[in-house]
Amino acid sequence: MKGQTKYLLDENQLPKAWYNIVSDITFPVPPLLHPVTKEPTILPPPLFCQALIEQDETKEQYVEIPEPLKEIYQLWRPTPLFRAHRLEQALGTPAHIYYKYEGASPPGSHKPNTAVAQAYYSKEAGVKRLSTETGAGQWGSALAFACQLFDMECKVYMVKISYQQKPYRRSMIHTWGGNVTPSPSEETQAGRGILAEDPECLGSLGMAISEAVEVAATNDDTKYSLGSVLNHVLLHQTVIGEEAIRQMEMADEYPDVVIGCVGGGSNFAGVAFPFLRERLTNGVKTRFVAVESAACPSMTKGVYAYDYGDTAHLAPIAKMDTLGHTFVPAGIHAGGLRYHGVAPLLSALHREGYIDPIAYPQIPVFEAAVMFARTEGIIPAPETSHAIRAAIDEALDAKEKGEKRVILFNFSGHGHFDMGAYDGYFAGKLVDFEYPAEKVQAALCNLPDVGTTA
Numbered sequence: 423m424k425g426q427t428k429y430l431l432d433e434n435q436l437p438k439a440w441y442n443i444v445s446d447i448t449f450p451v452p453p454l455l456h457p458v459t460k461e462p463t464i465l466p467p468p469l470f471c472q473a474l475i476e477q478d479e480t481k482e483q484y485v486e487i488p489e490p491l492k493e494i495y496q497l498w499r500p501t502p503l504f505r506a507h508r509l510e511q512a513l514g515t516p517a518h519i520y521y522k523y524e525g526a527s528p529p530g531s532h533k534p535n536t537a538v539a540q541a542y543y544s545k546e547a548g549v550k551r552l553s554t555e556t557g558a559g560q561w562g563s564a565l566a567f568a569c570q571l572f573d574m575e576c577k578v579y580m581v582k583i584s585y586q587q588k589p590y591r592r593s594m595i596h597t598w599g600g601n602v603t604p605s606p607s608e609e610t611q612a613g614r615g616i617l618a619e620d621p622e623c624l625g626s627l628g629m630a631i632s633e634a635v636e637v638a639a640t641n642d643d644t645k646y647s648l649g650s651v652l653n654h655v656l657l658h659q660t661v662i663g664e665e666a667i668r669q670m671e672m673a674d675e676y677p678d679v680v681i682g683c684v685g686g687g688s689n690f691a692g693v694a695f696p697f698l699r700e701r702l703t704n705g706v707k708t709r710f711v712a713v714e715s716a717a718c719p720s721m722t723k724g725v726y727a728y729d730y731g732d733t734a735h736l737a738p739i740a741k742m743d744t745l746g747h748t749f750v751p752a753g754i755h756a757g758g759l760r761y762h763g764v765a766p767l768l769s770a771l772h773r774e775g776y777i778d779p780i781a782y783p784q785i786p787v788f789e790a791a792v793m794f795a796r797t798e799g800i801i802p803a804p805e806t807s808h809a810i811r812a813a814i815d816e817a818l819d820a821k822e823k824g825e826k827r828v829i830l831f832n833f834s835g836h837g838h839f840d841m842g843a844y845d846g847y848f849a850g851k852l853v854d855f856e857y858p859a860e861k862v863q864a865a866l867c868n869l870p871d872v873g874t875t876a
């Protein structure tokens with residue numbers, strides 16, 4: 423026996439509160455700006471319910487998780503923390519590798535941690551329907567699941583290329599009672615405008631956001647829901663790290679490095695922020711590695727600037743690490759890592775030196791995914807596999823240096839609906855996309871003009 427493999431918390435050990443890192447940082451995080459007036463603003467009330475707007479702004483260190491929501495979390499939380507003994511052995515590393523398994527939720531990723539919270543507060547506020555966008559479908563399926571639990575309607579605009587290529591996530595949305603439309607669509611003014619210019623357009627997240635926002639803005643019974651990037655979304659995800667801290671205590675270890683993949687930044691923030699609290703308040707020297715796709719390198723190659731979140735300029739402008747809102751990344755399989763920007767809170771922490779970003783192309787990422795599946799058994803999502811690549815490289819570096827290093831990564835989701843991507847990898851059909859410097863330069867010319875506030 424190698425010792426413990428799974429560290430499990432009891433349901434009565436579910437965290438009582440989410441952690442708000444804003445209370446512990448000493449530098450200012452630039453405010454959101456109104457897309458038209460360019461003045462500082464909060465999240466727009468027509469799009470979000472009051473409770474979520476308040477959570478986005480709060481300076482309180484902790485926000486209590488309401489009792490009915492904890493009962494829902496109990497469907498899959500607390501999630502297990504695993505020690506990856508067999509991966510360590512295959513690597514021949516003295517490092518200890520731990521992963522927090524968020525694939526345990528019904529939709530198979532971390533996303534329902536915030537989806538159920540957003541549905542709960544919206545339901546409390548009398549909202550009948552939530553509208554949203556989805557890329558590969560993880561967020562759309564998580565929100566459809568959440569709306570079903572609270573007996574609400576769910577309207578999902580799914581990027582058209584994914585709608586065609588990922589039929590099973592679409593089916594999940596249907597199964598959980600959601601309504602899903604390929605974007606750009608004829609249903610909205612934003613969609614009709616895009617299709618008038620390019621009838622063959624296969625869509626992007628920025629376009630789908632514009633459609634979902636428009637539906638919420640023009641219907642009184644509908645609010646908009648975002649699966650990443652915003653402060654309140656990151657807040658809800660901290661339930662991951664709060665559990666992981668207790669589970670690492672059970673293992674009698676503390677991570678030297680905490681790793682997560684970054685699309686908009688929510689699962690990374692979820693695992694990292696509670697450990698970052700220990701660094702901010704107790705000087706604990708943990709490193710935080712944020713892993714992005716080389717095809718969409720917002721943190722490693724982008725600029726820190728005010729930018730629009732969507733192509734139609736309906737959503738507030740945020741100061742963030744960005745590639746420009748008109749940047750359309752290559753069609754990599756990690757659909758969840760294709761957003762042009764990164765959460766403002768994460769971007770600010772990055773610029774203050776708390777986070778080390780790294781970018782990987784997809785072929786070495788799939789190599790890591792297959793190694794993980796063949797040693798640990800679980801087949802990871804392509805997004806998650808970016809974090810696995812980084813964890814493996816940390817373990818190999820520790821081996822080279824003869825160091826015992828404790829590595830924790832967040833396993834953001836399983837890859838059961840991404841097997842087409844694995845088929846492509848085994849058939850040698852994946853391509854490593856080069857960083858398209860000219861494309862980014864062109865996109866950066868379209869940043870909003872916000873004068874001296876930037």
Ligand SMILES: *Cc1c(COP(=O)(O)O)cnc(C)c1O
Pocket residue numbers: 531532533560561649650651683684685686687688689690758759803805806834835836
């Ligand atoms: C959506 C998604 C991501 C990326 O989103 P973040 O907000 O950066 O966490 C990563 N992994 C999985 C499995 C996802 O579904």
